[in-house]
Amino acid sequence: MTVSLEAHGKLPIFEAILAADLPAHEPHPPRSPIHVSHLVLDVRLPTFVSQLTISPPTMSRLAQSRAAPAAARPGDQDGELLQHSLSQLRFTDAQPEPDICPVCKSSRYLNKSMQFLVNPECYHKMCESCVDRIFSHGPNKCPIAGCNRTLRKHRFRKQTFEDIAVEREVDIRKRVAAIFNRREDEFEDLMDYNNYLNDVEDITFNLVNRIDVEENEKKLAAYAEQNSKSISANASLASQETQDYSALQAAEREQARLRRDTARREEEEERRARAEGRQDIINRLASGTASAEQIAQESRVTLKKRMDKKAAAERQRQLHAAAAAKDATNGSSGFLIKGLKTKKEVGPEKPFDAFGGLSFAKHDYCVLQDHYEWDWLNEVRGDVQIVAGGYDVQEFHQRALCDAFAGLGVFVGEEAAARDEAAMGPGAVKAAATAGAAGACTGAKDIKMEDPF
Amino acid sequence: MTTYLTEDDIYRTSTQYRLWSFTPESLAALREQTHAAAIERAKKYLGHGNGTTGHSDGANGNCEGDGTVADCLTAEEELRLVQRYADQIRTTSDFFKWPVNVKATAVQYLHRFYLSNSTLTYPPRETYKCALFLASKTEGVHMTLSEYARRISTDAQLILAPEYKIIQALRFTLDVRQPFRGLKGALMELLNIAAGRGAVPQHSRTGKTGAELQTLMAELPGVADGDRSTWAAPAGAAAADPRVLADRAHVAYGVARQILDAPALLTDVYFLFTPPQIYFGALMLADSVLAGFYLSTKLALESPVRGKVLATIGACRDMLGAWSPQGVMSKEERAGLEARLERCRDPTTRDLVGAMAAEKRGGGDEGALDDGVAKRRKLEREKSMKEGEDLFGPSLPTVGNAA
Incomplete structure (x- = not known):
């Protein structure tokens, strides 16, 4: 049995318990190794021991059912069962015995399938039948004496954590996290993000x-109202991340279909409007109710209206963009976040530069010309055999001129000496020479030729 | 944000500038060190002249030990021998009718190789063909090894054997900046000036137009005494005739090109100067008046670096001018030196072909590698041979197990 427990101080006791739990007659260790590494480490030892020497009635039903075939005798627990009981130390949906509903006083002994529910309003526990009975006809007062809160049936749910304080804290955290859901990449730097997290944690x-x-509820509400757009955006981002790829694709396809449908519908509408307009004009011309000029004028007005409608849509879009921009700078709520990035529009990608910003176009000593009076060069221009391949004499011009002056102002003597001094200190040339000569002397033996075979 | 690289900056990025540029002193010191190290080594394998060395290398026994340290070439002789083989490379390259850049690259490879290696270790007779072949590959002249070997009547393996050593000694930098294309660029500009279409950069402050430049060029005095250009102003033609001016430029170009071929390759100018300085030095030798005029269009009189550039070019010109064909070693002298070299050379590098083959085989036969490594490789080879007869062939070689 291999146990890797990170709680160093408690390890010996833990091992002792494990040793004690192993039945004496079992010749080989149990088959499934236990890996206890990410358990909650602030487990108090008394609880720990009591949970380890667990007896079947206090185990979760799941653990019982799994343990039953393997462990027929009490105490003959194998690793899996132990793992279960360990993992159930704090999170459990089982109730300690005896289970009695505080409202109707019926006990689990009489009703095996009894379930307890809580309402996040006051977290008072009651059985399912009580909930049905009291709240089926609409909101009602909590039946526990002294609690005057009004509860609704649909908010009752099964308790997740044994400790009701934990249950409540988790609920609150869930609610706050759903509102304060900024992401790290929205901030300029880590410091700002941490400050933000700190403020949220304060609330x-x-x-x-x-x-x-x-006051805090007010802050929360104000923030939620003012940042509704970014909250929903971040929520959808988060849900997108949890969705798997295919679901994402399906959603995209659906979106695209909707967009196409909308576009088609708009197009159809516009066409119909235009056809109707024309029909109308023809009818009016035919009936002679108005002069041709007047009708033409009117049709121009209609056209203008249509254009205006488009412009209005455009304005609306711009307004939305402005609102989004305002949203990004988080407005004027009581809760001010510092260091939020202003969202930038990414411009079009620049063309690839093979030289990474280096340019060779600047010439210190010469001007590159298009034509040089050298027959030997210019014969090439007319030679189909050479030009057909894409050869350009200008390339040669450039190269020849670059060669002609690359190094004219480089003084090898001075610079080499300065370089050697800088690189290795005086006398290094000699050392290098010696090293080279020594390398040569040792000859073939020292060469580590890359083995070609 | 665009950063501009000037021509000088471009040259400063080259490996020739970073690794293969020296002051005359550091160059001499480097050669001295290489030679001293080679002599040190020779003292070991020559056994202080008594001929009874402890080497057990049976294959080389016949030549070994009959030389003395006194037989070893001096540093001066080594350098002259290398230069003799640089000349040999030029001849060989001309025999293949290869362009001049192959020749320059190959000669430079040889020079660079012998900066860190001694002729006592690797006699240049065995390396120069490889240097030329390597240069032909670098410069994009494509000749197969077998063709190359056939035409110079050499065994292909002999050509390839020192290749890795050479590349290693070159520190894997195969680029050699040469003045030839630059000289062509200078001629292009001179011809445009002659035609009245010359242009100078805005910031050079010489501020001349094309016509002014042409007039200036026409007013130049004739070729100075001592210059090598054979051009003379034709008697009948007007001095300002563009064709006459162009002719002067062509002649100067031709002469400079000759200088760049012989003295520039056989001296150390590539180590000490940059290519533009080298071709300007050659132009100065050819037609100092024309070269001075051309340079003055590039560097204004008040330019701060002008004096320094002129001095550097002057030094290069002197170096090129001091070279004479008589300085190259004669065939007899070479034969004598090589006979001595044969007696005192390093026996461990005598069999380069064998060493290369052994290196490729993993050194199993020679024992040159560690016994463990050799044995493992041998086992691997045998295993792979055995597995080769399996239905699906041998398994893939495992990478990195030899390290």
Whole structure:
């Protein structure tokens, strides 16, 4: 049995427990190795021990059903079961015995399938039948004495955590996280992001511990209102990330289809409008109710209207963009976030530059001309055999002139000496020479030729 | 944000500038060091002249040990021998009718190789063909090895054997900046000036138009005494005739080109100067008046670097001018030197072909590699041979196990 536990201090005791749990008559270790590495480490030892020496009635139903065939005798637990009981230390949907509904006082002993529900409004626990009974006809007061909150049936749910305080904290955190859902890449740097997280944590902490609840709720609401757009955008981003690829593709296809449909419908509408307009004009001309000029004028007006409609749509779009921009700068809520990035429009990609911004177009000593009075060069221009391949004499001009002056102002003597001094200090030339000569002397033996075979 | 690279900056990025540029002193010191190290080594394998060395290399026993340290070539002789073979490369390249850039590259490879290697270790007779073949590949002249070997009547393996050593000694930098194309560029500009279409950059402050430049060129005095250009102003023609001016430029170009071929390749100018300085030096030798005029269109009189550039070009011109064909070693002298070299050369590099083959085989037969490595490679080879007869062939070789 291999155990990798990160709680160093508790390891010996843990091993002792494991050793004690192993039945003496079992000749070989159990088949499934336990890997306990990511457990909650602040487990208190007494709880730990009591959970380890678990007896079948206190186990979760799931664990029981899985343990049943493997462990017929009490205490004959194999690794899997132990793992289960470990993982259930804090998170459990099982209720401790005896289970009695605080409202109707019926116990699980009488009703095996009894389930307890809570309402996040007050977190008072009651059985399912009580909920049905009291809240089926609409909102009602909580039946627990002293609690006057009004509860609704649809908000009742199964309790996830044994500790009701944890349950409540998790709920609050969920709610706050859904609103304050900025992402790290929205911030200029990590410091700003951490500051933001810190502020959010302050609010959460206050809500959890009921400090200035009114004020914090107000902050939360104000922020939610003012940043509704970015909140929904981030929420959809997050959900997109959780969706798998194919679902994403399907959604995109659906979107594209919708866009196509919309475009087609608009086109159709416009065509119909135009046809109707023309028919109308023809009818009016035929009936002679108005002069031709007047009708022409009117049709121009219609056209203008249509153009105006387009312009209005454009304006609307611009307005939306402005609103989005305002949203990005998070407006004037009581909760100010510093260091948010302003979203930039990405411009079109620049053409690829093979030399990474280096240019050779500048000549210190010469001017590159199109034509040079050298017959030997200019014969080439007319030679089909050479030109057909795409050869350009200008290439040669450029190369020859570059060669002609590349290094004219480089003084090898001075620069070589300065370079050697700088690189290795005086006398290094000698050392290098010696090294080279020594290398030569050792001859064939020292050469590590890359093995070609 | 565009950064401009001037021509000088472009040259500063080259490996020739970064690795193969020296001051005269550092160049001499480097050669001295190489020679001293080779002598040190020779003392070991020559056994201080008594001929009874401890080498057990049976194949080389007949030649080994009959020389003394006193037989070793001096640094001066080594350098002259290398230059003799540089000349040999030129002849061979001309025999193949290869363009001049192959020749220059090959000669430069040879020079660079012998900066860090001694002729005592690798006699140039064995390396120069390889240097030329390597240069032909670098410069894009495509001749197969077998064709190359056939035409110079040499064994192909002998040509290839020192190739890796050479490339290694070149520090894997195969680019050699040469003055030939630059000289063509200068001629192009001179011809345009002669035709009255010359142009100077805006910022050079010489501020001349094409016509002014043409007039200036026409007013130049004739070829100075001592210059090598054979041009003389024709008696009948007007001095300002563009054709006459163009002719002067052509003649100067031709002479400079000759200078760039012989002295420039056989001296150390490539190590000490940049290609533009080299061809300007050659132009100065050919027609100092014309070269001075051309340079003055590039560098204004008040330019701060003008004096320095002129001095550098002057030094290069002197170096090129000091060279004479008589300086190249004669055939007899070479034969004498090589006979001595044969007695005192390094026995371990005698069999380059064998060494290369052994290196390729993994050194199993020679014992040159560690015994463990050799044995492992041999086993691997045998295994792969055996597996080769399997239904699906041998398994793929595992990478990196030899390291």
